[in-house]
Amino acid sequence: MMPDNALSSTPFPAGFTLPVKVGPLEDWEWGGVALNDPSQGLFVQIWHLTLEGDNVCIEAPSVPKTTLFTGADITDVALAFDQNMRPFVAYAQAGNAKFWWYDPTVQMMVTTDLPGATTPRCTLDDKREFNTSGSDVILAYLKGRDLYFRMQRDRFTVEYPLATDVGSKLTTVKMGANNRLHFGIGAT
Numbered sequence: 001m002m003p004d005n006a007l008s009s010t011p012f013p014a015g016f017t018l019p020v021k022v023g024p025l026e027d028w029e030w031g032g033v034a035l036n037d038p039s040q041g042l043f044v045q046i047w048h049l050t051l052e053g054d055n056v057c058i059e060a061p062s063v064p065k066t067t068l069f070t071g072a073d074i075t076d077v078a079l080a081f082d083q084n085m086r087p088f089v090a091y092a093q094a095g096n097a098k099f100w101w102y103d104p105t106v107q108m109m110v111t112t113d114l115p116g117a118t119t120p121r122c123t124l125d126d127k128r129e130f131n132t133s134g135s136d137v138i139l140a141y142l143k144g145r146d147l148y149f150r151m152q153r154d155r156f157t158v159e160y161p162l163a164t165d166v167g168s169k170l171t172t173v174k175m176g177a178n179n180r181l182h183f184g185i186g187a188t
Helices: 129-134
Strands: 026-031 045-052 055-060 063-070 074-081 087-093 096-103 108-114 118-124 137-143 146-151 160-163 169-175 181-186
Touching: 026 074, 045 074, 055 074, 055 087, 063 087, 087 118, 087 137, 096 118, 096 137, 137 169
Parallel strands: 074 118, 118 169
Antiparallel strands: 026 045, 045 055, 055 063, 074 087, 087 096, 096 108, 118 137, 137 146, 146 160, 169 181
């Protein structure tokens, strides 16, 4: 949850928790024992998302590699899990930002476009078991040099502005070591 849907007025710097996204064609994220199984919490094992040809694949130490979806011209992928251990993938395809997620209104995985957005990144803002009802998948991205986000509780339909003229690339969004959400900004 983003209090007041805004950045903090006072900076609280801290390092990112591991793992941290380091390249465009793969991402790592803490998750549960299996897809769609949060029964043991969301800090069981580190999952690995990769782009292999046109296939967006996921695997974990106890889960064999499986293809989530396919698409031509995908150039960037980012991974999160919702509270029910369903994958959420933000990605760029042919220069367009998109996300693949479980939409409870249609009860299936769907793809949604993000017109005008670049470098989409995602995270479940708080994976701790006591805060499941207060957590959200956060989808962050840039439009031009401005930072925006959308959240799961709005079904990702409301765009919230966070900051202007921040940079040309969002590198990561994830919980910091101080249990606050942090955004990594860099150059292209």
